[in-house]
Amino acid sequence: MADSPLAWWRRQGLRFRLTMVAAAVLALALAISASVLLSVLQRALLGTVDDSLRRQAQTVRVKADNEMLTSPIVTHDGTIVQVLERDGRIANVTYGADRLVPLLDAPARQRALKGEALYLDGRPYAIPGPLHVVAVSADRGRTVLAARPIGEIVRSLGVAGKVLFVGTPALVVLLAAASWLIIGRTLRPIAALRRGAADITHTARSRRLPVPQARDEVHALALTLNDMLARLEEAEKRQRSLVSDASHELRSPLASIRLQLEVALGHPEGADWQETAEGVLEDTLRLSRLAEDLLALARLDERGGRPARREPVNLDEVVRRCVERYGEAHLVACDPVLVTGDALDLTRVLTNLLDNAVRHAASKVEVALTADGVLTVTDDGPGIPPEDRERVFDRFTRLDSGRGRDEGGAGLGLAIVRETVRAHDGRVYLEDALPGLRVVVELPAARNT
Structure with missing residues (x-):
């Protein structure tokens, strides 16, 4: 089955369609x-002739009314004049005009007397070409007919029509060719973008698309696409880094489990199976925590930095429930605060902060929540140097003090905290507690409706 014209048209290239549309619009405009x-x-030329004929006819009428006509009537512009009596007989004419047959019969004369200029074939009157005839009423029922050949005007209009008939298509073709070239040059930056995109492969991720010099829409498109490529490259780097770091973190507990089991199975008579089981369980719990943290980060990345749910959450209730599970933590202030977000995600934020604080605290951990949505978790531990306070929020980042602790995490807790807080339109940062460290979480309070 043949495709419809519309389907064929849609398959054509943008350059072809723009050129055809421009040519069609131009052809229509030129034809009109x-x-x-x-x-x-035509109106201007014939109008000039008709005005001249009426002036000549009026001149003859005045002379006829005053009985001052000569025989033959003299005109200086080649106008043919007939003066008809009431009964239609010809009384006076110009030199060379027909003295027997009026230029217009009675019905035509009535139309002409109403101001209409009439076409007339001049050949029956031995005049080559067409005539334009006007009529003017004179006294005593007489009628003055004035005519002039318009063959030159007709030929001039014919020549002009032929020139336009031939020149218009030629002009359309010329302008279509110019449009084809101009549109091609206009689309050249887009073709460059396409070639640049085709050259970007998995082995050339850092390449960027060419940006045209013109500050136009294509320039803006190239900048936007390059920004997108930069974000994709950054996301890919983060993903590769996450996979690499996760593999490294998974290798240690898996190697420990394998070693303990191999030693126990290799020397079953001297193995302490209770101790082996406890060691394997500890490494398994470590793997479980790492898997949960990786899953939490994956879900945050999948949601594009948005919380799983947006619903009213009583942050003070979340804080109280979390602090109750830690004997070392003390709630020093807890004002009612309503925020918008996901209660489970916010619970995980506070849990991670309390885990870190309890792990590093020397004697106490204090938690405070103020009415403006500021949550602080303070410990009296060794703290973190100022130059490392931003780095600790990166994924799989652990300071030397944290690496030396067997109960330490994989360096994902604070990364999860920052990503979650950002998803809730808040921010988190570290500051000195003198002694110790204070983690400050600022969340926007929900508006009461």
């Missing part, structure tokens, strides 16, 4: 312009 030009030119 040519038609209007010929019509205006």
